[in-house]
Structures are given as C-alpha cells and as structure tokens.
Amino acid sequence: MAARHGIPGKKFVMVIDLAKCKNARKCVTACQKMHYQPEDKEWLQVKLMKDNEEGAPYWFPKTCFHCDNPPCVKVCPVDATFKRDDGLVLIDNDRCIGCKFCMAACPYSTRVFNWAEPEQPEEISMCHSSPETSVPSKVGTVDKCDFCPDMSRRGLLPDCVTSCPNGVFYFGDANEDAVSNGTETVRFKKLLSDRGGYRYLEELGTEPRVYYLPPTDRMFPWERGLDGLSEEQKALYDDIL
Amino acid sequence: MEISPFDKLLSKFKHPIAQPSRSWWMLFAIMLAFVAIGLVALVDQIVHGHQVTGMRDHVVWGVFIVNFIFFLGIGYSGAIMASVFHLTRIRWSKPLHRIVEQFALMGLIVGPVFIFLCIGRLDRILYIFTYARIQSPITWDVMAIMTNLVFIATYLYIAHIRDFAKLRDTTVLEISSWKKKLFEKLSLGYTGRPEQIKALNRAQNILAVTVLFTAILADSLLAWLFGMSLRPGWHSTLFAPEFILVALYSGVALLIVLMWIYRQQYKLNDVITDQHFQIMGFTLLLFCFGFAYLTLSECITEWYNVSETHRRWIGKFLDFNEYGYMSLATVAFAVGFPLIVLVIPRFRTPGSITVISVLILIGLWLKRYLIIVPTLETPFVPMQDLRPEYVHYQATWVEWALTLAGIGSSVLILMLLNLFAPVIPVADLEHDDEIVVPKPFYETLK
Numbered sequence: 092m093a094a095r096h097g098i099p100g101k102k103f104v105m106v107i108d109l110a111k112c113k114n115a116r117k118c119v120t121a122c123q124k125m126h127y128q129p130e131d132k133e134w135l136q137v138k139l140m141k142d143n144e145e146g147a148p149y150w151f152p153k154t155c156f157h158c159d160n161p162p163c164v165k166v167c168p169v170d171a172t173f174k175r176d177d178g179l180v181l182i183d184n185d186r187c188i189g190c191k192f193c194m195a196a197c198p199y200s201t202r203v204f205n206w207a208e209p210e211q212p213e214e215i216s217m218c219h220s221s222p223e224t225s226v227p228s229k230v231g232t233v234d235k236c237d238f239c240p241d242m243s244r245r246g247l248l249p250d251c252v253t254s255c256p257n258g259v260f261y262f263g264d265a266n267e268d269a270v271s272n273g274t275e276t277v278r279f280k281k282l283l284s285d286r287g288g289y290r291y292l293e294e295l296g297t298e299p300r301v302y303y304l305p306p307t308d309r310m311f312p313w314e315r316g317l318d319g320l321s322e323e324q325k326a327l328y329d330d331i332l
Numbered sequence: 333m334e335i336s337p338f339d340k341l342l343s344k345f346k347h348p349i350a351q352p353s354r355s356w357w358m359l360f361a362i363m364l365a366f367v368a369i370g371l372v373a374l375v376d377q378i379v380h381g382h383q384v385t386g387m388r389d390h391v392v393w394g395v396f397i398v399n400f401i402f403f404l405g406i407g408y409s410g411a412i413m414a415s416v417f418h419l420t421r422i423r424w425s426k427p428l429h430r431i432v433e434q435f436a437l438m439g440l441i442v443g444p445v446f447i448f449l450c451i452g453r454l455d456r457i458l459y460i461f462t463y464a465r466i467q468s469p470i471t472w473d474v475m476a477i478m479t480n481l482v483f484i485a486t487y488l489y490i491a492h493i494r495d496f497a498k499l500r501d502t503t504v505l506e507i508s509s510w511k512k513k514l515f516e517k518l519s520l521g522y523t524g525r526p527e528q529i530k531a532l533n534r535a536q537n538i539l540a541v542t543v544l545f546t547a548i549l550a551d552s553l554l555a556w557l558f559g560m561s562l563r564p565g566w567h568s569t570l571f572a573p574e575f576i577l578v579a580l581y582s583g584v585a586l587l588i589v590l591m592w593i594y595r596q597q598y599k600l601n602d603v604i605t606d607q608h609f610q611i612m613g614f615t616l617l618l619f620c621f622g623f624a625y626l627t628l629s630e631c632i633t634e635w636y637n638v639s640e641t642h643r644r645w646i647g648k649f650l651d652f653n654e655y656g657y658m659s660l661a662t663v664a665f666a667v668g669f670p671l672i673v674l675v676i677p678r679f680r681t682p683g684s685i686t687v688i689s690v691l692i693l694i695g696l697w698l699k700r701y702l703i704i705v706p707t708l709e710t711p712f713v714p715m716q717d718l719r720p721e722y723v724h725y726q727a728t729w730v731e732w733a734l735t736l737a738g739i740g741s742s743v744l745i746l747m748l749l750n751l752f753a754p755v756i757p758v759a760d761l762e763h764d765d766e767i768v769v770p771k772p773f774y775e776t777l778k
C-alpha cells in the first residue's frame with residue numbers, strides 16, 4: 092500500500108519561526124476544517140511557553156514532530172502507527188486497536204483519542220479512510236497531525252502553512268534542501284544555520300523532523316497573542332507567567 | 333472404625349465440596365451481583381465509547397490499568413510463592429500451598445480483563461495476534477501473561493491430583509455421583525504407586541522452576557512497559573525490582589487475609605496455626621522494610637537533583653491539593669501501621685495481622701495509582717487546556733463499577749475452585765506424613 096511507504100525521494104521537514112507567531116490560531120482552525128475536526132480537537136496546538144524565570148514568554152505552535160526515532164511507532168503492538176520512507180509517521184485507523192500506548196509514549200502529547208463517536212459530516216464518515224488524509228476519524232482510535240501528505244502528492248502545502256497570516260510555518264523537503272511558507276521559499280539548511288534552528292527537547296533522542304527558530308527580533312510583542320482571549324483562557328497561562 | 337485425622341480434616345470441607353451451604357450461595361449471589369453491575373457499566377462503555385470513563389487525552393489510562401497491575405501482581409506473586417514453597421520443601425508451608433496456587437490463577441485471569449477494558453476497539457482485539465509486532469512491549473506482555481496462565485493452570489491441576497484421588501475414594505464426604513465421576517477422571521488413576529509419586533514429583537518440580545522464572549520475567553516485563561517510556565516517573569531502572577517486591581508484598585498480605593478467612597470458615601485452627609500467622613507476619617515485615625527502602629530510594633533521588641519536569645512530578649506527592657493525601661495514605665497503610673503492629677509483640681495477633689494485611693492491600697493499590705496517574709498528568713509540554721477533565725483524572729462510576737466486578741469475579745473464581753477441592757491440600761499432608769522427610773528437589777535432578 093502506497094500510504095505505508097511514502098512519496099519516493101522525499102524527506103519532509105518543517106521549520107517553525109517562533110519570532111513571527113502571535114497566537115493568531117489560523118493554523119489551528121484551518122487544520123480542523125481540513126480534517127473535519129470539532130473545535131475542541133486540536134491536532135495542532137499553540138502553547139504559551141517561558142523557558143525560565145527571566146525569560147520572555149513566546150507562542151509555540153506544536154504539530155506532530157514526525158520523529159526519526161519515534162517512541163509511538165516502537166510501542167504500537169499492531170503496526171497501526173508506522174514510519175514511512177519520506178519521514179512521516181502516520182496512523183492507519185482501520186488497524187488501530189485503541190490501546191493508547193502510543194499516546195502514553197509520545198513525550199510531546201501530540202496524539203488525540205476519539206473518546207466517542209466523532210462528530211463529522213455524514214458523507215465524510217462514510218468515506219474510505221486513508222492514513223494519508225487521516226479522514227474520517229473513527230471512534231476508539233487515535234488521530235494526530237499527519238503533515239498532509241495528500242496535499243504534498245498534489246504539489247500543495249499543508250493548510251496550516253498557507254493559512255498562517257504571518258508565515259510562521261515553513262514546510263518542505265530536506266533532500267531538495269528547500270522549505271516554503273507559501274510566500275517565500277528558502278534553503279532549509281541555511282535557514283537553520285542563519286537563525287540558530289533547534290529541535291524541541293532534543294535531549295530525549297527522538298530526533299524530530301520539526302525545527303524551531305528562536306523568538307528573536309520578534310514581529311509582535313507576545314502580549315498581542317492574548318488579544319481577544321477570555322479571562323478564563325488567559326488564566327490558563329498563570330502557571331507559566 | 334477409627335477415622336484418620338486426615339479424613340477428619342477432609343470432612344471439614346463438606347460445605348461446599350459435598351454440598352454448598354446457604355451462606356455459600358448467598359455470597360455467590362452477592363458476588364454475581366457485583367459482576368452484573370460491572371456488566372452494566374461495560375455495556376455503557378461499549379455503547380457510548382470511552383468517554384464514559386475518566387480517561388482523556390493526557391491521562392489515557394486510569395483505574396483500569398491500576399487494577400491490571402494490581403491483579404497481575406497478585407497472580408505473579410502467588411506463582412512465585414507457590415514455586416518457592418514447593419521447591420524449598422518448607423514443611424510448615426504445606427497447608428498454605430493451595431491458597432497461593434489458587435490466587436495465582438485468579439490474579440492471572442482477572443488482571444488481563446482490565447487491559448481489555450482499556451482498549452478502544454475490542455472488535456479488533458485479534459489484531460494483536462494477526463498483526464503482532466515483536467518490538468512492542470504490549471506484545472511481550474501478551475505472550476508473558478498467556479504463558480504464565482498456562483503454566484499456573486497446569487501447575488494448579490497437578491498439585492490437585494492427589495486430592496482428586498482422595499476425593500474419588502473418600503467415604504467421609506457424600507459426594508454426588510457426577511462429581512465422583514469427575515474426580516475419577518481428573519485423578520488420572522492416581523493410587524499412590526511409587527512410580528506415580530515419582531512422576532508427580534518430577535512434573536511438579538519442573539513446573540515449579542518454570543513458573544518461578546516466567547513469573548519473575550513476566551512481572552518485570554509489566555514494569556518495563558512503563559519503564560521503557562520517556563516519561564518522568566516511569567523511566568526508571570528501579571521499576572522491575574520494585575514491581576516484583578510490591579507484588580510479593582501484596583501477595584503475602586492477601587495470603588494472610590485468606591488464611592484468616594478460611595481458618596474461620598472451616599475451623600482450621602490446628603492446621604493454619606497462630607504460628608503460621610507469626611511467620612507470615614515476619615515475612616510481611618521483611619517486605620515492608622523492602623518497600624520502605626525502595627520508596628525512599630526512589631523519592632530521594634528524584635527529589636534531590638532533577639530536571640524541571642521531574643520536579644513538577646515529584647512535587648505533586650508533597651502537595652496536598654494534588655496527591656499529598658494519597659501519598660500519605662500509601663505510606664501509612666503500607667509502612668507506618670504495619671511497622672507498629674508487626675514490631676510490637678503484644679500487637680502481633682492473627683486478627684491484627686489480618687487487619688494490617690487488608691490495609692497493606694489498599695495501600696499497595698494506591699501505590700499503583702500513584703505510579704500511573706500523576707505521571708500521565710505531568711507531560712513535558714504544558715497542558716493549558718480549558719477542559720478540567722482533560723487536566724485532572726477522576727475515575728467515573730463506570731470504572732468503579734468494573735473494579736467492583738473485578739473484586740466480585742475474583743471471589744467467584746476462588747469460590748468455584750473451592751467447590752472441587754479443599755483449600756488445604758489434605759492428601760499432600762497425608763502423603764508427607766507417610767514419607768516423613770521429603771526429598772529436596774535437587775536430589776530428584778540426579
């Protein structure tokens with residue numbers, strides 16, 4: 092099955108520029124729309140982070156990291172979640188038995204479980220599922236960010252990338268050494284070396300395929316991300332601040 | 333005709349072997365009701381999905397996994413004790429053999445049921461075999477549990493053969509004819525001929541050694557299921573020995589509780605003696621020290637010098653808004669109270685040792701809860717979730733009802749086993765009495 096082997100010759104990577112994120116959350120809603128997910132199911136999340144007492148807070152969009160040494164794939168008892176040659180970690184939700192071991196194993200809390208019959212349009216829930224579209228969701232199985240390989244097959248960028256008004260996400264192919272955020276295409280390695288790219292929790296040894304550019308020379312003050320949030324939502328960040 | 337003391341002993345098991353008493357039926361009905369309540373909860377869970385439980389995206393496992401570890405611990409410890417008792421030929425332990433063998437089987441049947449309850453797609457359960465992947469610790473665990481179950485069931489059966497023969501031949505109990513026929517089949521024609529004794533002994537030796545190793549390995553595998561993850565609190569090299577020690581500790585406690593119950597029920601004061609309680613009480617004390625030592629060792633290294641996530645995790649055990657009270661209860665039940673009762677001779681009566689054992693069982697269940705839930709509530713990435721049920725785990729009635737059903741079915745399994753054989757291996761005692769000094773196992777290896 093092609094969905095299990097990947098797109099030949101590709102090695103997908105993502106670079107997330109923390110200097111440009113202001114918690115606009117357009118990526119979150121675009122992802123939900125594309126995958127027919129309800130509002131409270133976030134395959135892509137934006138967290139507020141602060142690394143130390145004196146450090147400045149910053150917004151931190153988090154996708155699946157599609158690790159090269161994926162703890163979730165190691166533990167899956169039935170090969171429902173697997174690593175492809177093009178670097179992607181995908182889920183076959185016709186295979187998944189819903190043991191949730193991968194969720195317990197993932198150090199990035201990336202995975203989302205369908206605790207009940209998922210709410211999605213009937214014509215969607217009727218269609219044939221594929222690990223490449225991650226649609227439809229199925230009760231009792233796991234979902235997560237899939238880097239939208241169905242879009243890549245059509246030569247398009249994932250929706251989170253194109254929907255971001257600030258060009259935070261760069262998506263591309265490490266073999267071609269090129270990543271694009273929809274408006275500019277840049278050299279992947281040069282971008283990392285110019286901007287000091289790093290991977291989140293490198294010390295865990297999971298080898299993520301997602302790189303972060305540190306929040307230096309910011310486009311927005313981080314407080315802008317609080318605009319429009321309710322008091323309740325703001326209270327979530329009390330621990331961090 | 334004078335009846336032998338062993339026949340006299342056997343006749344104490346008239347109820348339930350010959351005829352279950354009314355109280356037996358009553359208890360049976362109550363336990364069935366427990367299981368029925370669990371079934372209602374199970375139907376609810378199957379119809380509405382796992383959302384009816386308290387499990388959510390962060391705490392993906394809850395009370396079910398706690399019960400899974402608890403019951404498997406009981407099973408493995410029963411298996412380990414049964415083989416140690418057998419292989420070391422400790423004579424005083426003879427009357428306790430069947431009790432540990434029975435709860436070994438019980439734990440290994442009830443434990444795995446709880447893992448099934450955690451599975452979102454029970455309809456695909458066979459994929460575990462058809463698409464098995466050997467890299468997954470779940471696959472190891474499935475194999476380990478099944479192997480142990482087979483071994484323990486076989487061991488239990490072999491350990492019963494002598495009693496089946498005795499029940500087949502006995503005249504002191506009025507056993508219904510279908511049961512007599514069953515005993516005749518099950519006793520495989522055992523009459524105590526020398527070659528039969530030898531064969532039985534050899535089979536039991538081989539199985540006991542196998543059971544000992546596989547049970548230790550299987551409980552370690554269970555620990556590694558968690559130990560091999562990257563999570564703070566789980567990624568610990570101490571986990572396998574800790575799991576085994578905690579399992580044995582709970583096994584000894586359960587043994588004492590059952591000793592007390594059976595002693596009352598069948599009036600076995602001269603078979604399960606006060607001395608037995610004293611010895612098992614000391615064993616308890618040993619494990620209590622071991623448990624305290626491991627807990628201290630774990631806490632002090634985690635607390636002294638650790639990463640930020642570990643500090644957040646360990647802090648929850650000291651915070652009374654989080655798991656402070658539960659940690660305190662665990663230490664009180666599994667260390668504090670047992671020390672007071674077991675160290676001071678005046679307090680060391682069968683009754684108080686039994687009460688302490690019940691507390692220990694509760695304490696060790698809580699210990700498993702503290703292993704599972706706080707770790708899952710402490711992810712690396714901040715949760716920042718508006719839905720309180722996603723941040724804090726709280727078990728629902730479904731989980732408690734199924735826990736109750738677990739207890740009910742455990743009791744049912746023991747009750748059913750007791751229908752077919754006395755809880756004291758009467759024929760083994762008689763046999764021992766004849767040969768006086770049993771041969772140690774290493775001599776049979778020659």
Ligand code: SF4
Pocket residue numbers: 163166167168169170171172182186187188189190191192193194232233
């Ligand atoms: S929940 Fe599904 S994908 Fe995850 S480990 Fe279990 S079977 Fe594999």
